[in-house]
Amino acid sequence: MAGASAGIAAGIMSMLGILPPWLYAAVLVLSFPVFIIGLFLWWMAEEGTEDIPFIGY
Amino acid sequence: MIAELVMATIFGLLLLGIHRKVIARIQRRPGPPVWQEILHMLKFSFKSTWIPATASTVLFRGVVLVAIGIWTAAFFVMLTGGSLLVIFGIYMLHKIVEHGFGLSSGSPYGKFGGVRSVISAASEIPLFVSVAAIAIFTRSFDISDIVAYQQVHGPLMFIAFPAAVAMYIVMLSKMPFGPFSIVESKELVSGYKTEHFGVWRAGLEVCNGLKTTVLLATFLMIFFGQLPLLWMIAGMLLLVVSLSFACALTPMLSPFDSVTIQTLVTGLMLCYGAVLIAGVMA
Numbered sequence: 001m002a003g004a005s006a007g008i009a010a011g012i013m014s015m016l017g018i019l020p021p022w023l024y025a026a027v028l029v030l031s032f033p034v035f036i037i038g039l040f041l042w043w044m045a046e047e048g049t050e051d052i053p054f055i056g057y
Numbered sequence: 058m059i060a061e062l063v064m065a066t067i068f069g070l071l072l073l074g075i076h077r078k079v080i081a082r083i084q085r086r087p088g089p090p091v092w093q094e095i096l097h098m099l100k101f102s103f104k105s106t107w108i109p110a111t112a113s114t115v116l117f118r119g120v121v122l123v124a125i126g127i128w129t130a131a132f133f134v135m136l137t138g139g140s141l142l143v144i145f146g147i148y149m150l151h152k153i154v155e156h157g158f159g160l161s162s163g164s165p166y167g168k169f170g171g172v173r174s175v176i177s178a179a180s181e182i183p184l185f186v187s188v189a190a191i192a193i194f195t196r197s198f199d200i201s202d203i204v205a206y207q208q209v210h211g212p213l214m215f216i217a218f219p220a221a222v223a224m225y226i227v228m229l230s231k232m233p234f235g236p237f238s239i240v241e242s243k244e245l246v247s248g249y250k251t252e253h254f255g256v257w258r259a260g261l262e263v264c265n266g267l268k269t270t271v272l273l274a275t276f277l278m279i280f281f282g283q284l285p286l287l288w289m290i291a292g293m294l295l296l297v298v299s300l301s302f303a304c305a306l307t308p309m310l311s312p313f314d315s316v317t318i319q320t321l322v323t324g325l326m327l328c329y330g331a332v333l334i335a336g337v338m339a
Contacts, residue, residue: 024058025133032062033125036263040102040256 058133062267065132068290069266070094072273072297073233079301080234098262106255111163120157121253121260127151128267135275138201141188144275145181148227151268152178155249158261162252170249176312177230177237183319184227186326187220191279193333200278207282214280219329221280226322228272230315232300236307237315273297 019027074091081088090096108117131147134140152174159171192198194217195206207213214221230237253261273293277284284292310318 021137025130025137028058028062028133029126029130032059032129033122033260035059036125037122037256037260040259041106044103044256045105 061136062129062132065270066263066266067095069269069271070098070262072269072293073265075294076232076297076301076304077234079298080305083302083305094262094266098259098266100259101254101262102256102259104255106257108257109162109164109252112252113161113163116157116161117253118257120154120161121257121264123157124151124154124264125260125267127154128264128271131271132267135200135271135278138199138204141191141198141200141203141275141279144200144271145184145188148184149178149181152181158253159249164252166251167249170251173312174249176316177319181227182323183223183326186323186330187217187223187227190217190220190326190330190333193330193337200275203279204283212281217280219326221276223322223326224276224279226319228276228296229300229303230319231268231272232304234309235300235304236310237319238304238309 071092071094074089074094077093078088078091108114127147127150131144134143134147155174156171159167159169159174161167188198191203191213194210194213195203197203197206203213210216229235232238270293273296274289276296277289277292281292
């Protein structure tokens with residue numbers, strides 16, 4: 001949610017002219033992936049134990 | 058902008074679903090529903106997730122964030138009419154990201170997929186030549202200037218047709234199940250993304266959706282100018298269907314044939330660029 005909050009806050013500040021466009025873009029590029037992955041990690045099923053994948057014969 | 062990013066992602070995934078459906082119908086299969094890719098992304102996001110014991114934990118997670126981040130940047134540049142060079146720099150960066158995906162898991166399938174993504178970077182070279190050809194006409198790399206040029210002189214599709222063909226081939230190389238999709242070839246299971254599953258795979262699907270929207274919308278803006286939203290959506294649908302036909306009717310090439318064909322296209326584009334430059338000098 002921090003990612004979404006940062007992105008929305010930066011959007012509002014950019015619209016009000018407080019934040020320059022390049023800084024808004026930087027905040028967006030950093031916050032959107034955090035928002036997406038954070039959201040998915042929040043609603044995913046519980047974490048499993050790690051496994052060793054096929055590593056060749 | 059977050060709302061636009063989410064919509065662009067969902068629309069891109071819908072286009073990928075249509076791509077799969079059209080390929081299936083051409084091959085006389087029922088195929089999945091068109092919203093399958095959206096369900097796919099949601100399904101992975103709900104699944105139980107863990108990281109393989111052989112993986113580099115930081116790279117395994119970080120590369121997903123980087124993948125979404127770079128296409129967020131591309132989307133922003135496209136919407137604000139920024140430089141085409143930034144978008145195409147991101148195309149190149151995506152190859153490095155695919156390489157990172159492949160190497161991070163420790164699986165040989167992923168590693169081979171990662172290596173192939175570097176080989177297939179040859180597919181980006183026609184792109185740079187087509188960008189140079191566009192700049193010869195428009196005297197600018199900015200999308201806003203390219204759009205403004207087309208409002209005066211008409212669509213670049215007709216003025217710089219070979220550049221449009223070269224970029225179409227680049228788009229074809231980016232579409233799944235295409236003749237140049239050597240990074241996701243079935244002998245490599247799922248290629249560079251073999252070991253990324255659960256939340257991390259869902260993140261990769263988000264990246265793919267965003268990438269598809271940016272790829273198609275940029276093509277339309279560069280070669281047809283600024284279209285109304287409905288025309289833009291119709292254009293993207295038409296482009297996807299045409300790409301699906303190309304993907305369904307051509308076999309997947311071997312890695313070396315893929316690189317050879319891309320290099321030949323580059324050679325032809327260089328000849329075209331030379332003719333344009335000679336015309337400017339004369």
